[in-house]
Amino acid sequence: MTLQVKESRLEEIQGDLLIEKGIRLFVKRDDLIHPYVSGNKWRKLKYNVEAFLHSGKDALLTLGGAYSNHIIATAAAGKEFGIQTTGIIRGEELTADSNPVLHFARDCGMELVFVSREQYKSLHDETGLQSFLYNLKHKTLNFKHIFLLPEGGFNELAVKGCEEIIPEIEIPFDYICCAVGTGATICGIIRSLKVEQQAIGFPVLQGEGFLQKQIEEYVGDKNNWSLNFGYHFGGYAKTTDELKKFCTEFSERNKIPIESIYTGKMFYGIYDLIKKNFFKPGATIVAIHTGGTSFIS
Numbered sequence: 115m116t117l118q119v120k121e122s123r124l125e126e127i128q129g130d131l132l133i134e135k136g137i138r139l140f141v142k143r144d145d146l147i148h149p150y151v152s153g154n155k156w157r158k159l160k161y162n163v164e165a166f167l168h169s170g171k172d173a174l175l176t177l178g179g180a181y182s183n184h185i186i187a188t189a190a191a192g193k194e195f196g197i198q199t200t201g202i203i204r205g206e207e208l209t210a211d212s213n214p215v216l217h218f219a220r221d222c223g224m225e226l227v228f229v230s231r232e233q234y235k236s237l238h239d240e241t242g243l244q245s246f247l248y249n250l251k252h253k254t255l256n257f258k259h260i261f262l263l264p265e266g267g268f269n270e271l272a273v274k275g276c277e278e279i280i281p282e283i284e285i286p287f288d289y290i291c292c293a294v295g296t297g298a299t300i301c302g303i304i305r306s307l308k309v310e311q312q313a314i315g316f317p318v319l320q321g322e323g324f325l326q327k328q329i330e331e332y333v334g335d336k337n338n339w340s341l342n343f344g345y346h347f348g349g350y351a352k353t354t355d356e357l358k359k360f361c362t363e364f365s366e367r368n369k370i371p372i373e374s375i376y377t378g379k380m381f382y383g384i385y386d387l388i389k390k391n392f393f394k395p396g397a398t399i400v401a402i403h404t405g406g407t408s409f410i411s
């Protein structure tokens with residue numbers, strides 16, 4: 115039994131700016147991989163689910179914020195495979211009814227454990243997490259039987275799943291762009307890229323030093339990639355009226371829904387860089403639509 119990742123299609127974007135600059139822009143529609151789950155989250159889970167099923171463990175445990183696409187994905191995979199999942203959610207004041215994400219997760223059968231922001235922070239270090247899980251086990255879980263997925267789902271198996279994006283792209287291209295949260299997706303992309311192709315990541319949060327280093331750790335001495343920190347709009351889920359307007363107009367014009375947390379920032383960045391003649395004339399760009407629009411109205 116393996117988690118199926120449907121191949122997503124490529125669509126070309128039209129527009130005066132693209133014609134004027136002689137740029138071809140394609141979107142790889144990973145957002146169509148699953149009706150609720152961000153495409154890249156599904157890819158990141160593929161080999162983790164496989165490892166879980168071979169591990170003999172009882173439960174898949176992960177953590178995230180109340181709007182986390184990774185929580186949605188883990189809950190959905192749990193339902194699909196009959197796996198018991200537990201989500202440690204940041205925000206003790208929350209309930210399963212407080213938003214559509216948590217509602218969906220609970221309906222998928224995910225057990226939700228709400229913790230304060232303070233406590234959540236302590237889970238980022240290994241000892242803090244271990245002692246939290248140890249205490250938790252007396253209530254709900256048998257700690258030894260837990261398969262732990264890190265926050266945001268970033269691990270080697272997640273990167274492996276994202277290595278499968280590039281081989282699906284059947285056209286020649288010069289640049290590949292994606293939104294960057296933890297960096298797992300772009301790591302997989304970089305690993306599969308040809309040397310003459312460039313990957314450009316658009317981080318959606320501040321974290322200059324950290325992200326750069328984390329990606330380097332996973333891609334070794336490859337250097338045909340870069341992160342552009344010019345388009346995070348102040349941080350995770352931070353937005354402006356201009357960005358929101360851009361997302362609405364882009365979605366309507368191209369009949370491809372985007373949102374302002376991930377793909378909106380990437381497309382805004384791509385268009386801005388095109389205007390600034392960053393890309394070489396005649397270049398073909400492929401932008402990965404990682405999804406994230408299902409729970410955004």
Ligand SMILES: *Cc1c(COP(=O)(O)O)cnc(C)c1O
Pocket residue numbers: 152154155183184266293294295296297298299300376377404405406407
């Ligand atoms: C999580 C997510 C990303 C970021 O992926 P990482 O592998 O964490 O860098 C990008 N887009 C969407 C829609 C996401 O949900």
